[in-house]
Amino acid sequence: MFIAFFAGAITVFHEELHTWQSPHRSVADRPLSQEADPAALDRFMTALVTAHPKSADSAYVTLPTVHEPEFTAYWQDKDGTWMTSSSTKLGAGRNSPEDTALDAIQGELAAFLNSLHYSLGVPVAGNYFMGVISVLYGLALVSGVLLHLPRLKADLFAVRHGRNLKRFWMDAHNVVGLFSLPFHLVFAITGALLCLAMVLVMVFNVLAFDGKLFEALPRLTTASPELKAAGQPAQMLPAATLMSAARASAGERFTPLSIRYQHYGDANALVEIRGDTTRALGNYGSVSVHAAAARADSGNVLADQTPQGRDANHAIYSAIYALHFGTYGDLAVRLVYLLAGLAGAFLFYSGNVLWIESRRKTHQQAQPRVHRLLAQATVGVCIGCCIGVAAAFCGALIWPEHTAGWHYFPAFFAAVAWALLRPPARAATELLTVAAIGALLVPVVNAAVTGDYLWTAALAGHWAVASFDFGALTLACGFAALALVTCRRARNGPRHSVWALPARGDPAPNKVPA
Structure with a gap:
């Protein structure tokens, strides 16, 4: 997650x-x-x-x-x-x-x-796996809120500073989690539906539609039916005419983004013009138009599945997609989704840290080995993902002939291996430092390879370039701050914690004696 x-x-x-x-x-x-x-x-x-x-x-x-x-x-x-x-x-x-x-x-x-x-970068199987995880995640959200609601109501705005760092992190975790709960519920529900859509189709095809659902699927998900070619050559209507017909049907707020041509140059030619409609929840939609010239139906709209004319099935499908990716709003909505996504990532990392710490055996040198392994996996996977993404950004500019996976996966698995070989606190500090350096390199590499300096792009008004560089610098500062906090916690926190560094001369505190 x-x-x-x-x-x-x-x-x-x-x-x-x-x-x-x-x-x-x-x-x-x-x-x-x-x-x-x-x-x-x-x-x-x-x-x-x-x-x-x-x-x-x-x-x-x-x-x-x-x-x-x-x-x-x-x-x-x-x-x-x-x-x-x-x-x-x-x-x-x-x-x-x-x-x-x-x-x-x-x-x-x-x-x-x-x-x-x-x-997770794994075709097909990874998609279904994430669908199952989304279902379990939704169940955890609902049950977690119900179980902790009485305490959350009392401590909602209580982020208590002081020497008790565990309590501070717990308060911060609860506040961030509760206020971002609506987004998490949306992500869990829509993510499960998007990833498991084909599984649901196969189930309903057998249980409710007598094996006929797959035949109707194109009609239920697009505006154009699957027609057979007539086998008769025909001139195509100009694209300007087709787009005008789509806009006339969908309204002035509709902007074409893509077109599907079916049987180009045939008497049964169809086009499905897909685009975005502003100020609509399910903003993506499509219009199907007869595209062959010199025919009685030339330029006629066959189906309109945009917000003003779509049926319930298309409205629900489009709304699910828009809610998951935040496409229904302008820049402000997408920035909220960005912050909600980063806050969600923080919740999973801090949640694992708190879960492990809450199960620590107080005043006991030997700690369960499973807690140490979970701590190492948390550090390796979470921080390794951040390092891998930074490597993918830099690699996309330095070695564009290689796919992004060539840069991401070696960095990710190297971080996981490093975390498994080091004490959790030490690995967290070291990998957070590497993540900070990797994020810092993103704008540096961008400027060196393309000449797009952060301030040059910003002054020219090209925020698509400047914003990514500025975001990378912000993340670098965040990773560096987390590295300092983790190091301080490891040295000054409870000595028997999985997240502690052993004092000089002491045995490792989180290993079970042989």
Whole structure:
């Protein structure tokens, strides 16, 4: 859960990461906004279908934004393998299997952090695992609040300073946890539904829908049905006409973000225009339009699943996604989600620390070995995740040809191994120091590789770059402060604690004698 919350907090600004990572950019020349050019989209689709004929069956095209200033297409090859290309690759004639492989896109920093958030970076199995964890997490939230509510009501605003550090950390843990409880309930419920959606579909398919649910699934989750090609060539309506039809149906607050072309150049051609509608909880939606020209239904809207016209199923699905990722609001809402995610990560770390300490045998030199192992695992996994993410940020700029996992996992497992070889308090202090150095290196590497100095980007108004660097510096200060507090606690706290350092000449206090 620490990994999910820490990576998820950064994933809230998924799109902005594209701008931060790109090494071929100039702060002075980067546009502050960019609208998709429909004529350019028509040229892109013509080039795509010419170079990759299989993409005519079904192609997903993301439209340019300020954070990703080119068209990107995704489609399935004959054997079902997902492929990808972009306007830059098509213009340069880069159409080989190596150029169209999806590995580079999946390993790109923003995509990797998102997969780390919902599947721990482990495809398929990790997704289901996190779904089960989300269910257990929701149960723990409800039962924990019910069990501790009487005491929480009495000590809600009591964060007591003093020499009793355990009481201070307990008060801080309770206050942060209680005030962020609504967000945690939302994350637990929506996370379970998003990760276990396919499991639920398989169960309901057998129990309630007589095996017919999978056939209806495309109609229930998209605005476009799956049509068969007519086998008759036809001209396509211009993208400008298709977007105008979508906006006329969805309203002025609808902004197209991506388009799915189905049977491009066929008489049964359809497009599903997906986009964002401002001031709506379930802000993402889509409009399906008949796309073949010179037909009776040309340009007609087949289905509108945007906020003003969608059915209940699409409304619930869109609301679940928006609530989980905070896409329904502006910058202020996403900043709240960022803070809630980081606060959640702090709760899991501090909760484990307090749980272990509360089970310490007072005035007894020998402590249960399981407490020591849990303390080492807590330090290694939690702080190792922070070190790994810092390594992924730096590696994305220094070695962009490698996927982010190449940088994250070696740093993560090295931190876990180090924590298992050292006393918990010493490992925590050392790894927190490394995490502080790693976070500090993020803006330094960014400035050295791309020339995007923090103050230069800020003065130019490019906050997508400056904010990540400033956030990394803030985290570096936080890790350094935690390292100092941990070191002070290890030297001055109870000597028989798992989190204590042995005095010179004393045996280790948290090992069970042989």
